[in-house]
Amino acid sequence: MRDLTLLMTAGGVLIFVIVAALFTIAIRSRQGAIGHRGGMRLVLWAGAIVPTVVLAALLIGTLPAMRPMKADDRALVVDVSGEQFWWRVGYRAADGGAFAAANEVRIPVGRTVDFRLSAGDVIHSFWIPGLAGKVDMIPGRTNRLVARATRAGRYRGQCAEFCGLSHALMAFDVVAMEPAAFDRWLTEQRRPPPTPATLVAQRGARMFADNGCGGCHAVAGTPATGRIGPDFSHIAGRATLGAGIMPMSTANLVRFIRNAPAVKPGARMPRYTHLAPADALAIARYLETLK
Amino acid sequence: MSEDDTSGDDDRGLTERLRERRVTLWTLIVPPTVWAVHFLFCYLWVAVSCAKQGGFARFPIAFVAGTILALGIIVASGAIAFVQSRTPGDPPPHDESTGIDRTRFLATATLLLAGLSFVAVLFTAAPALMLTDCR
Numbered sequence: 001m002r003d004l005t006l007l008m009t010a011g012g013v014l015i016f017v018i019v020a021a022l023f024t025i026a027i028r029s030r031q032g033a034i035g036h037r038g039g040m041r042l043v044l045w046a047g048a049i050v051p052t053v054v055l056a057a058l059l060i061g062t063l064p065a066m067r068p069m070k071a072d073d074r075a076l077v078v079d080v081s082g083e084q085f086w087w088r089v090g091y092r093a094a095d096g097g098a099f100a101a102a103n104e105v106r107i108p109v110g111r112t113v114d115f116r117l118s119a120g121d122v123i124h125s126f127w128i129p130g131l132a133g134k135v136d137m138i139p140g141r142t143n144r145l146v147a148r149a150t151r152a153g154r155y156r157g158q159c160a161e162f163c164g165l166s167h168a169l170m171a172f173d174v175v176a177m178e179p180a181a182f183d184r185w186l187t188e189q190r191r192p193p194p195t196p197a198t199l200v201a202q203r204g205a206r207m208f209a210d211n212g213c214g215g216c217h218a219v220a221g222t223p224a225t226g227r228i229g230p231d232f233s234h235i236a237g238r239a240t241l242g243a244g245i246m247p248m249s250t251a252n253l254v255r256f257i258r259n260a261p262a263v264k265p266g267a268r269m270p271r272y273t274h275l276a277p278a279d280a281l282a283i284a285r286y287l288e289t290l291k
Numbered sequence: 292m293s294e295d296d297t298s299g300d301d302d303r304g305l306t307e308r309l310r311e312r313r314v315t316l317w318t319l320i321v322p323p324t325v326w327a328v329h330f331l332f333c334y335l336w337v338a339v340s341c342a343k344q345g346g347f348a349r350f351p352i353a354f355v356a357g358t359i360l361a362l363g364i365i366v367a368s369g370a371i372a373f374v375q376s377r378t379p380g381d382p383p384p385h386d387e388s389t390g391i392d393r394t395r396f397l398a399t400a401t402l403l404l405a406g407l408s409f410v411a412v413l414f415t416a417a418p419a420l421m422l423t424d425c426r
Contacts, residue, residue, distance in 0.1 A: 060421075063422065064421065
């Protein structure tokens with residue numbers, strides 16, 4: 001990729017300099033310095049043949065780089081579904097047990113990842129500029145995107161098809177991890193989160209159940225099995241909240257719990273402004289134990 | 292009479308026969324029409340294959356054959372136009388309203404279109420032959 005950028009830049013500069021030099025010569029020459037025949041020959045070569053040959057060489061030379069990556073047998077399959085306005089993520093059982101996640105996709109470095117992309121409501125588009133191309137997510141269809149991270153790190157993703165009021169607030173992170181760390185993470189994800197240890201977190205767990213949060217959000221190992229909103233089984237392990245729009249912090253959790261529509265216009269989560277701040281804080285403390 | 296002379300006669304005969312062919316707007320549009328048909332063939336063959344069988348076109352050789360056929364027709368059309376664009380008779384600059392000048396003009400335009408269509412067919416065929424994937 002870097003080679004291609006260098007080649008294009010150097011080639012562009014070279015052509016620009018040649019054209020500028022020809023301009024200078026043409027302006028400074030006296031009339032009739034070049035005959036009709038010579039002029040026509042110049043037009044034919046510099047105007048048609050050379051550009052055609054250069055473009056053909058670029059096309060043939062770069063087409064192999066445009067070939068979509070093929071998924072091999074070892075490929076990690078990750079299901080991602082676009083929802084208004086978040087990302088439903090599913091890891092399959094093939095690697096030892098299926099589990100759900102949301103708004104953050106973790107992948108191992110060096111291994112091919114086969115994203116199976118769908119949508120739950122309207123058309124979304126799955127786009128990770130630093131890692132792979134952009135593929136539409138269409139309700140009723142499963143599109144595929146094959147990618148491979150060559151370096152560990154955090155790659156920002158974004159919905160790239162206007163999908164409603166909070167379209168611009170629908171981001172996510174792809175975290176590429178070293179294979180050993182990824183395997184540890186997989187093992188942790190397959191376990192239900194620990195039961196809350198502190199009093200305030202235990203109260204938060206009760207508030208979570210009493211306010212019906214489990215009707216939309218799932219927490220593995222508890223009666224909360226809702227699938228309307230993001231899965232919370234390991235929400236505290238994510239770096240961001242609200243589909244990549246703000247850092248994971250207690251204050252932001254409280255804000256989102258009490259008034260999600262203010263943070264994310266058009267989101268399906270209703271207001272919980274009737275919740276006392278202390279109760280919302282307790283729920284936030286509970287969510288922070290879900291690692 | 293040597294063999295060379297005979298072939299020379301044949302060449303002249305061929306050139307004469309080519310020059311006698313009528314040049315019309317219909318012969319002018321042969322190369323771009325071949326380009327359009329080739330373009331549609333490449334796109335539809337891939338689109339239908341991907342939609343119907345979920346995989347890339349079953350006979351990629353069809354692209355090679357179609358491309359060679361299209362290039363062949365374009366080269367032939369260009370060669371005829373090249374010969375016709377040199378029809379002798381009227382003095383230059385060949386912009387009078389005579390039959391020969393009309394022939395030279397249409398033939399030159401056909402030759403240029405053949406060059407353009409040749410490159411365009413190659414540029415359409417290259418991705419079809421190198422990116423054998425539905426995505």
